[in-house]
Every structure is written in C-alpha cells, then in structure tokens.
Amino acid sequence: xGKKIRSCIFISGRGTNxxxxxxxxxxxxxxxxxxxxxxxxxxxxxxxYAKKNNIPFKFYNSSNQISFEKNCLLELKRKKIKFxxxxxxxxxxxxxxxxxxxxxxxxxxxxxxxxxxxxxxxKRVLAKREKYTGxxxxxxxxxxxxxxxxxxxxxVVKKNETEGSLKKRVLKQENQLYPKAIKLLFS
Ligand code: GRF
Numbered sequence: 001x002g003k004k005i006r007s008c009i010f011i012s013g014r015g016t017n018x019x020x021x022x023x024x025x026x027x028x029x030x031x032x033x034x035x036x037x038x039x040x041x042x043x044x045x046x047x048x049y050a051k052k053n054n055i056p057f058k059f060y061n062s063s064n065q066i067s068f069e070k071n072c073l074l075e076l077k078r079k080k081i082k083f084x085x086x087x088x089x090x091x092x093x094x095x096x097x098x099x100x101x102x103x104x105x106x107x108x109x110x111x112x113x114x115x116x117x118x119x120x121x122x123k124r125v126l127a128k129r130e131k132y133t134g135x136x137x138x139x140x141x142x143x144x145x146x147x148x149x150x151x152x153x154x155x156v157v158k159k160n161e162t163e164g165s166l167k168k169r170v171l172k173q174e175n176q177l178y179p180k181a182i183k184l185l186f187s
Contacts, residue, residue: 005186008036008081010089015046016171017087017108017178022053024179031186036079038072040091062091069097076101086140087178095142105140106185108178110170112152113138117145122166125157133157133166135174137181151181 004025009018018037024030037050040062050057058075062068068091076084086107098105111121113136125133134154139147153173157166 004033005031005083006035006080007032007083007085008038008076008079009034009046010084010086011037011039011044011046012041012090013044013046013088015044015049015088016175017085018046019049020175020179021085021087021182022049022055024182030179030183032083032182036075036081038075040068040089046088065091065094069094073097073100084140085178085182092144093140093142098140098142103139106137106150106181107140107145107147108174108181109136109138109145110167110174112136112154113145113149122163122170125166126161126163130157133170135170135177137178151177151184153177 009021011018022034025033034055037047037055037057039047039057039059042059047057047059056079060068060071082104084101084105086105093105109117111117111125112132112134116124122133132154134152136152137150138145139150141147153176155169155173
C-alpha cells in the first residue's frame, strides 16, 4: 500500500462512525488516515475519541455558514486534506464548498437511499411499514442525501420493531459499511 490519503471527518455528535473509521485507519492496508476531525458542536462525544487517538480536532461554530466554511477550508488546506467523510454531521455544506472537494466528500445515511432522505428515517420507515431498510454511503452534492451511491446494506425490518431497535441495528451496519465503502472507493 502506498501513501495513505490524508482525510478529515466532520461530526456533530456521538461519533460511532468516526470511531469505526479511525479504528480501521490503523490498519496499514486501509487507504486513508484521519489527519483531522472537525465538529460544529463543541460537546460532540466523537471529539473525545479523536483526542484519545491524538488526532488534531477543531470546533467551529456553524451558525454563520460562510465563516464556518471559511474556517474549515483554511484548516483543511493547512492539514493538506484530500478527502472528507461526513459522519453524523448535521449541517448542509454549500455548493461552493463542495466544488472545492469535487467527488472527494462522502456521507453515510441511515436508509436505503433514494428512499427516506432527511431526518427521522427510522420513524418514517416504520410508519410506511417497509419490509426492508438499511444504510447508504454516498457522494455529497449540494442536494440533501442525493449524490451517487457508493455502497448500501439492506436489512429486514422485524416484526415488533421499534424506532429504537431499528436505530440500533442500522447503526451497527453503518459502522461496518462506512469503512467498507472507503476501501471500495480507493481499491
Ligand atoms: C448515523 O445514523 C448517520 O447515518 C447519520 O447520523 C448518525 C450519526 O451517528 N447521518 P454517529 O455520530 O456516527 O454515531
């Protein structure tokens, strides 16, 4: 394996997907290394995992999108970042920002896209009595949850499923799917 691709993970909260990517990146055959973590939430739990792993992290307030993106771009440049993973990052990025990382920003979403874009996916899946659900890793465009699909994992919605049980089962799949999709992208 040649040089790893210097990558940044954007988060807003818990960070189980961040954790999984960081863990996988320790393997010498994994194509990326996590050189930076950015959060728009100072209290994001995921930041602790970055800290624990000695990964540089930054918090930028995103209430003003222009200054948020400006701060991010400066730091991404400083750290020579070439690839971005959004992992529970709860803010849309502008098309101007996305243009600067064309086909280099990916996201994970807890549904079988193009079904159930946006928030509260599990609740809506249950309300529609879907037989299947799952998760999707896709490229990021300026349209919500709409870029080209890289990889999906499908699971059966069980009888007596609750929003909580579904969330838990899908998240477990997400944590496996995200590193798998990254590997696939660079293989
Ligand atoms: C995941 O369900 C992800 O699909 C969605 O936000 C959640 C983030 O979870 N975009 P975590 O912070 O990675 O644990």
